[in-house]
Amino acid sequence: MTGLPAEAAQTAVAPPARWRGCILPLVLFGLFAVAPAFARHGGEGYILALALRVMILGIAAMSLDLILGYGALISFGHAAFLGIGAYAVGILMSHGVGDAFGQLAAALAASALFALVTGAISLRTKGVYFIMITLAFGQMLYFLATSLAAYGGDDGMTLPRKSLVLGTRILGEGHTFYYVVLACLVGAYLLCRAIVASRFGRVLRGTRENPVRMQAIGFNPLAYQLAAYVIAGALCGLAGFLLANQTEFVSPAFMTWQRSGELIVMVILGGLGSLHGAIIGAAAFVILEEVLSRITELWKMIFGPMLVLVALFARGGILGFFRGLRRG
């Protein structure tokens, strides 16, 4: 289940496939862009909140896909970065720093630094041990957050308002915040695309397939993996910054290990190693959660077995499923 089949499929089909590769992401972003116009006809607040959640978790899942799908680094502590981004907003705001740019800079710097330190230690280990050590770092941060009595401890804290932009409350007005999040999503997507297509991305994929050979032809796999880990951490920090602003609430629940598991589920559900697959996975996850929880309070009894079925039969997730249909 590495990304190989996906790439093989792309090269196997003639040039028009290049276009086809762009259609799905374009449709996806187009849908997000027109959602506010459609939502005007009813249930506006509800639909937009749902779309916002999808986009924000989409950024988080996509950042995980960057290291999981392209680097085969199974991080089980990715939600920690979501928490760092969110707590950067909450902690700075409680000290009177309400400016969005200051908070964003702090969120990105803190998550990148945490990724650099923990990544340097974690990447010494391989396979299952890597999964577990990233989990340990995530848990460390979770327990640290629960013990921060000054910042709400276990219960978390409610933010007085969204972040300020140049002293104005523009993020709280109309659809501004929605389009800011959409811009972040598109920006993050383009950045990840560029990274994956670059020489750096090719080396990263090379280390996924065979680190020893990469080393033999003169690359240091560890440096590339660490750089990817830091980029992914910072991007997820951005998602945390946005999440805190959307919910106007920050709590340790943002970084439980179950949340890290959910991010992995989103990436696999959408289709590993395709970037927009992670966004589709986030959408599928959030929408299924909404729809099923309306049918029954015990919706996880339906959702759980669905995940098992996806793991057993739908290799390559939702994208892989459709690719299979097209090929017949």
Place this chain on the structure above:
Amino acid sequence: MSATLLLVQTLNGLQFGIILFLIAAGLTLVFGVMDFINLAHGVQYMVGAYFAAAFVAWTGSFAAGLALALPAALAFGLLLEVVVFRHLYDRDHLDQVLATFGIILFLNQGVKAVWGAAPLLVPIPPALSGSIELMSGLLYPVYRLAIIAAGLAVGGLLYVLVHHTRAGMLVRAGATNAAMVSALGVDIRRLFMVVFGFGAMLAGFAGAMVAPILSVEPGMGDNILILAFVVIVIGGIGSIRGAFLAALLIGLVDTLGRSFASNILRLVLDPSMASQTGRAIAPMLIYILMAAVLFFRPTGLFPVKR
């Protein structure tokens, strides 16, 4: 006074470590022999506790309830193995994470659907209730001592099984090189199934043993699963001996850390600062320990030799 507290907390830590060992033993075998990440091991512990609660209430006797809960936990583990897990042995870790995560979601709500969301209480068996005086001024609950004794007995039994029986030899061989064992004509699938069922029963046994001292509730296995992973990673995956020592270590560090971290910090920091940092650091201690162990020994303290 302080020495008494230290002794009590040490015993508590031992008891916690023993429970962790019962859970981690199955996990490390499944992990080591089949290279299978079973996130659902924690819910098997939970299911064991629920079985115990249900059977104890039904029979009115703890011993009879336990005697029924064990085969039920075994049967449940085998059922999961046949329906889901055996189809995932050849897959990569991500598929296993996805599927077993789905099973966690299903079972956490499943027990809620069957037994309700309210915690179930299991009475401590009368023969093991009350406390005994270990030394003057030190009263300790008999039941917790019984858990320690039962855990040590199971640990001894496991040691004999793994090191002095033919099945145990195959398990050890499987942990070292499963493909070679299979090539030598051993039905590796059946071996996997036995190991899996046995691990599920051990987790269920741990759940049943703690049922009288903890509340039996949905999600009770989620956090202990993570601790069990910490144990097997520190101990070295596939190593029962490593799991045993790491479980005791984690149990002691966690329990003693939570009660004494502030006191120790008070030696170097002022009191309010010390109690704050102590509370922050105590729950993180075991994860710091794990990161440190993996930093110096990337495959744990007692890696299985390959």
